[in-house]
Amino acid sequence: MNIIVTGATAGFGEQIARDFVAAGHIVYGTGRRMDKLDALRAELGERFVPLCFDVSDTKAVQASLSAIDLASIDVLVNNAGLALGLEPAHRADLGDWQTMIDVNIKGLVTVTQIVLPFMVANNAGTVINIGSTAGNHPYFGANVYGASKAFVKQFSNNLRADLIGTRVRVTNIEPGMCGGTEFSNVRFKGDDDKAAAVYTGVEFLTAKDISNTVQWVVSQPWHVNINSIEMMPTAQAYAGLAVARD
Numbered sequence: 147m148n149i150i151v152t153g154a155t156a157g158f159g160e161q162i163a164r165d166f167v168a169a170g171h172i173v174y175g176t177g178r179r180m181d182k183l184d185a186l187r188a189e190l191g192e193r194f195v196p197l198c199f200d201v202s203d204t205k206a207v208q209a210s211l212s213a214i215d216l217a218s219i220d221v222l223v224n225n226a227g228l229a230l231g232l233e234p235a236h237r238a239d240l241g242d243w244q245t246m247i248d249v250n251i252k253g254l255v256t257v258t259q260i261v262l263p264f265m266v267a268n269n270a271g272t273v274i275n276i277g278s279t280a281g282n283h284p285y286f287g288a289n290v291y292g293a294s295k296a297f298v299k300q301f302s303n304n305l306r307a308d309l310i311g312t313r314v315r316v317t318n319i320e321p322g323m324c325g326g327t328e329f330s331n332v333r334f335k336g337d338d339d340k341a342a343a344v345y346t347g348v349e350f351l352t353a354k355d356i357s358n359t360v361q362w363v364v365s366q367p368w369h370v371n372i373n374s375i376e377m378m379p380t381a382q383a384y385a386g387l388a389v390a391r392d
């Protein structure tokens with residue numbers, strides 16, 4: 147298979163790319179950091195094809211993706227994304243909000259809109275979006291990040307509607323707390339101690355858990371569409387509703 151994995155320079159995307167390459171597939175791995183992409187290419191060989199672009203730069207996405215044979219793409223994993231900040235809405239940074247919207251929403255729909263017509267023309271393809279439990283459940287400081295993942299959830303559902311009658315599948319994977327990636331380092335803007343504290347004493351999900359789920363979704367027979375999978379570490383659960391007291 148030929149697979150596009152956005153955000154392959156770290157975390158989930160890197161593990162997903164590694165596992166698909168190890169299984170003999172060709173991965174077009176994307177990210178903004180060319181040095182990371184080059185290192186993966188050197189390690190994984192020619193089955194890993196680096197594509198360097200910012201998903202929020204529509205022209206760059208179009209230029210990069212139009213240079214590959216999009217008709218050959220079997221799977222698109224829309225993974226690139228980020229959270230910025232954990233402040234309450236009234237103290238949050240507007241620029242951070244706009245960046246999350248640009249990457250998690252606009253970037254994801256841009257890549258999808260470019261690849262999808264080729265999958266429909268082939269009457270075959272699988273789109274896997276990486277959502278989040280934050281798209282399903284509010285938590286303090288999740289404001290625009292959680293809302294962006296709620297968009298990804300409903301976009302996935304609405305793609306399913308539009309694609310009815312085709313053999314193009316769409317899945318939204320919704321992980322909870324997952325450590326060992328750069329997610330919290332990015333969220334806390336390089337404050338690595340604060341990032342590490344998020345995971346202290348918790349047996350969190352790993353990128354391998356997410357990659358295993360992606361592999362399982364893709365391995366289902368064509369008539370099976372996994373609509374969504376919400377997954378959490380056993381150590382995490384839904385919490386109670388908030389109450390303000392005098």
Ligand code: NDP
Pocket residue numbers: 152153154155156157158159176177178179182199200201202225226227228229249276277278279320321322323324325327328329330332
């Ligand atoms: P990482 O920070 O480890 O990896 C994020 C990846 O996205 C990197 O490869 C990064 O590449 C890429 N990326 C970020 N911004 C851009 C951009 N503007 N253009 C192109 N690529 C970009 O995070 P995770 O692996 O933990 O997260 C991956 C996805 O999973 C995200 O969508 C995240 O929201 C979601 N998620 C994460 C959870 C967690 O607990 N870790 C739980 C649930 C969902 P580069 O910097 O090179 O551009």
Ligand code: 8X3
Pocket residue numbers: 277278279280288321322323324
């Ligand atoms: C990442 C998981 O709980 O930090 O989407 O929002 S969480």
